[in-house]
Amino acid sequence: MMTNRSVGTCGLAERIALQYSIPIPLIDIIKEEEIELVCDDYGKGTFDGLTIYERNNDCFYIHLNRANGNRLDNTKGRFTLGHELGHYFINHHRIALINGLMQPHCHIYNPFGNNEAWIIEREADDFAASLLMPWFLLKQDLRKEKFNGTMIHNLSERYNVSFSAMAIRCLKCDYTPMMLVYAVDGMVKWQLHSKDFPFWQLKHGKAMIPENSVMGEYFNHGDDSDCWNDEIVFAGDCFYTFSQEQNNLKFYEYCIPYKNKAFSMFWQKD
Numbered sequence: 141m142m143t144n145r146s147v148g149t150c151g152l153a154e155r156i157a158l159q160y161s162i163p164i165p166l167i168d169i170i171k172e173e174e175i176e177l178v179c180d181d182y183g184k185g186t187f188d189g190l191t192i193y194e195r196n197n198d199c200f201y202i203h204l205n206r207a208n209g210n211r212l213d214n215t216k217g218r219f220t221l222g223h224e225l226g227h228y229f230i231n232h233h234r235i236a237l238i239n240g241l242m243q244p245h246c247h248i249y250n251p252f253g254n255n256e257a258w259i260i261e262r263e264a265d266d267f268a269a270s271l272l273m274p275w276f277l278l279k280q281d282l283r284k285e286k287f288n289g290t291m292i293h294n295l296s297e298r299y300n301v302s303f304s305a306m307a308i309r310c311l312k313c314d315y316t317p318m319m320l321v322y323a324v325d326g327m328v329k330w331q332l333h334s335k336d337f338p339f340w341q342l343k344h345g346k347a348m349i350p351e352n353s354v355m356g357e358y359f360n361h362g363d364d365s366d367c368w369n370d371e372i373v374f375a376g377d378c379f380y381t382f383s384q385e386q387n388n389l390k391f392y393e394y395c396i397p398y399k400n401k402a403f404s405m406f407w408q409k410d
Contacts, residue, residue, distance in 0.1 A: 153270035163300035222268030289394025
């Protein structure tokens with residue numbers, strides 16, 4: 141559920157986005173705001189992006205770390221730039237940076253906490269998602285065809301964002317009930333589900349990926365033949381269920397694998 145702060149943040153980003161065409165030209169926005177953009181190698185595992193205010197010349201600088209795979213024209217780099225623009229455009233972020241009350245980058249924060257550093261970073265993420273994928277336009281594109289993995293893939297290309305970013309955007313805007321799962325080496329790193337998705341956790345929780353899911357086949361047998369497709373799976377094979385009736389419910393899974401990682405989107409079959 142969005143807080144009043146996050147709702148205001150998203151509204152601000154959408155108002156900015158609607159001044160431009162899709163995909164949102166982030167470099168144009170940076171130039172128009174007279175922000176200095178520096179792309180360099182700052183070392184792996186340090187930061188993706190950094191926003192700094194230099195009092196001596198009254199100027200904001202955004203540093204993009206190429207060592208972590210950020211590029212001006214790739215989806216990771218674009219989301220990072222959107223995030224950093226959030227620190228610039230969100231009023232209390234900008235004021236805090238100018239007055240030295242906020243660190244330019246939160247190196248360590250609790251991903252499941254509610255401390256102020258966590259809230260600030262999530263606000264910047266919400267800003268980036270709303271700027272790159274303004275809901276006013278996105279919902280119109282979503283209504284043009286039946287919801288499926290291919291549609292999300294095509295929309296991610298149109299908006300120049302990652303598949304996972306597009307799927308998360310649809311989930312957070314409650315477009316359709318779904319569950320999203322990201323795993324590394326067969327272990328769940330995180331999962332999200334919309335409030336009206338019928339199940340709240342996977343079959344084995346976070347201990348392991350369900351064996352009979354598309355993601356499970358990829359990790360357990362190296363089989364990616366069902367990946368990048370809308371594949372039918374059963375609730376009893378994938379989720380923690382409570383009855384035989386629930387076990388027989390059919391869902392779609394669209395899985396995207398990459399080396400030792402995989403991302404799956406689940407939604408119920410009509």
